[in-house]
Amino acid sequence: MLETGIKGKKELVVSQENTAKTMGSGTMDVFATPAMIALMENTAYTSVEKELEPGSGTVGTALNVKHVAATPVGMKVTCESELIKINGRALTFSVKAYDECGLIGEGEHERFIVFEDKFQAKADAKRNA
Numbered sequence: 001m002l003e004t005g006i007k008g009k010k011e012l013v014v015s016q017e018n019t020a021k022t023m024g025s026g027t028m029d030v031f032a033t034p035a036m037i038a039l040m041e042n043t044a045y046t047s048v049e050k051e052l053e054p055g056s057g058t059v060g061t062a063l064n065v066k067h068v069a070a071t072p073v074g075m076k077v078t079c080e081s082e083l084i085k086i087n088g089r090a091l092t093f094s095v096k097a098y099d100e101c102g103l104i105g106e107g108e109h110e111r112f113i114v115f116e117d118k119f120q121a122k123a124d125a126k127r128n129a
Contacts, residue, residue, distance in 0.1 A: 001051060002091075008047025008081040010039060014073050014099075031071040036079075036105050037063060040095040044081040044109050048091065058091065058111040059119070065107030071099040081109070089113035 012018075018035035020026030025034050045058050052058070071077055078098050085092035090112055097105040 002048060002083075002086060004083050004086060006047050006051065006083040008043045009078065010043040010046070011076060011078045012039060013076050014071050016073060019073060028070070029073055031075075031077060031099075031104070033067045033105075036067055036077070036097050037065060039077065039079045040065065040081065040097065040105070040107075040109055041111075043079040044083075044091075044093040044095060045111060047081050047093075048083060048111075052113060055116055056113055057116045057119075058113055060109065061090075061112045062110035063107065065095065065105055065109070067105045069099070069102065069104040071104055075099050075101075077104065084108075 014031045016022055018032055019029045020032040021029055023032040023034050025032045041060050048058065076099065079095065081093045081095045083091060084094050090110060093109045093111070095107055095109050096103065
């Protein structure tokens with residue numbers, strides 16, 4: 001059952017593939033902001049997916065995130081999410097990311113519950129419009 005307080009946690013090690021230089025978001029060999037955001041989204045959606053009815057999923061609709069510290073290649077990053085608000089099918093998560101030295105990013109992420117087949121069909125119909 002979906003209720004506030006559901007938490008998620010994911011970890012990864014910063015590699016060359018998720019640096020700002022490789023992802024095109026900068027020139028440095030540090031954990032890229034887009035990679036941090038993807039980790040935050042993944043942590044949030046996987047934390048609630050088993051609580052949804054079959055055929056349902058969530059899509060990201062909003063992010064308000066600050067990336068406050070750089071993380072070098074080889075260091076572990078841990079992301080934590082908590083479902084803090086449910087408004088119908090709209091879900092709001094608190095998200096935080098840490099490296100081995102402390103906080104590197106934080107903010108809020110909103111997701112919306114969709115019926116996957118219907119959502120995909122609507123998106124695919126845009127090709128024929």
